[in-house]
Amino acid sequence: MTARPVLSIVAVAGLGLLGACSATTGSGAAPAGPAPTSVVVQRQAVAQNTTKLVAAEVAGLGQVLTDENGRTLYRFDKDTANPPASTCDGDCATAWPPVMATGSVDVQGVDPALVGTVTRSDGSKQVTVKGWPVYRYAKDSAAGQAKGQDVGGLWHALTPGGGKAASAERQTAINTTNIPGLDTVLTDQNGMTLYLYTKDTKKPSKSNCDGACATAWPPLLANGEVAVNGVDPKLVGKVTRSDGSVQVTVGGWPVYRYAKDTAPGQANGHGVNGVWFEVEPAGCKVAEGKKPLTSSSSGAAGADPGSASY
Structure with a gap:
């Protein structure tokens, strides 16, 4: 009387071993029980690890x-x-x-x-x-x-090239304005004064302002096609920065804004550290001898203690 249950347990165990062996080796017909499930789980694991x-x-x-x-x-x-x-x-x-x-x-x-x-x-x-x-x-x-x-x-x-994607709120533009003391200079689409950095190169175009420098002097990035007003379109170009983003150039010079300019018409970055200058419509720097008459004194025509060596 006690042998029958023992035989039943052995039989069930044997079926379990057979099923596991079949699933592992793939030989013979796959049983209708656990084998298909184990294959699905393996496929899901591969998908999750990709x-x-x-x-x-x-x-x-x-x-x-x-x-x-x-x-x-x-x-x-x-x-x-x-x-x-x-x-x-x-x-x-x-x-x-x-x-x-x-x-x-x-x-x-x-x-x-x-x-x-x-x-x-x-x-x-x-x-x-x-x-x-x-x-x-x-x-x-x-x-x-x-x-x-x-x-x-x-x-x-993140762009496919590793750069920063630009929001499409407003198209990048190069415009002109007159700032007393500086005459006609370039501005962006928001009227903010644009600058060039004499430590960059214009031929070939190359930006040397990254990290903390780019925080103090945000590069003007190209958001789509650049609208140009009051400037020869042939002077306007683009350069790829070290982080993969695309910066606008004028006359070959990468152009920037200045973080301490908080409103249109300001030019607090004029002459900072002797290397930052507004950009004229011809793509050249504004003469060092000129001085903006409408900007605050902070940062104008001299070293800026907050901008290190740049």
């Missing part, structure tokens, strides 16, 4: 990078690309989840040579594009959203 970088159009930004779910990807100005380093941990990484390289990285519309990884402070591996660590934004809840664009002036949607 990170995707996809170039896609996002309204208001043009072509940017998205993940496998269509969510916009971002870069952080406080990180560095050379060498790659992430400075977003703790609460920052909760708001801006890093894109982790837990398996293979699949790219669509992205040069694979630009894609790499960086080791974070916790030892995990984060995906990089042209050296920049890549993030999502927790407040983007659906594909096509880009709520993280320009947050704090530090977060920007």
Whole structure:
């Protein structure tokens, strides 16, 4: 009487072993029980371990990078690309989840040579594009959203080339205005005075103002085609910066705004450290002997203690 249950248990165990063996070796007909399930699980595991970088159009930004779910990807100005380093941990990484390289990285519309990884402070591996660590934004809840664009002036949607995506609120423009003491100078689409940096080069065009310099002197980035008014269009061009963004040039010189100019008509950057000057319509610097009559005294015609050596 006691032998029958024992035989039944052995039989069931034998079936279980047979099923596991069949699923492992693939020999013979697959049983209708657990084998198909184990195959599905394996496929799901492979999919979950594949990170995707996809170039896609996002309204208001043009072509940017998205993940496998269509969510916009971002870069952080406080990180560095050379060498790659992430400075977003703790609460920052909760708001801006890093894109982790837990398996293979699949790219669509992205040069694979630009894609790499960086080791974070916790030892995990984060995906990089042209050296920049890549993030999502927790407040983007659906594909096509880009709520993280320009947050704090530090977060920007990532272009396929690793640069910053430009918001489409207003087209970049080169205009002219008259500033007493300086005569006719160039301004951007918002009427803010434009400058050139004599430590840059104009032939070939090259910007040497990055990092803290670019914070004090924000480069005028090209948002779409550049509208030109009062300037020979042949003098207006573009140059790719070290971070992959595209800066406007005039006469070959990369052009900038000055953070201490807070309203149109100001020219507080005139002559700062002897290397920053307004730009004339011909693409040349305003003469050093000239002096703006309408700007505040801070930063005008002399060294600016807040701008280091630039």
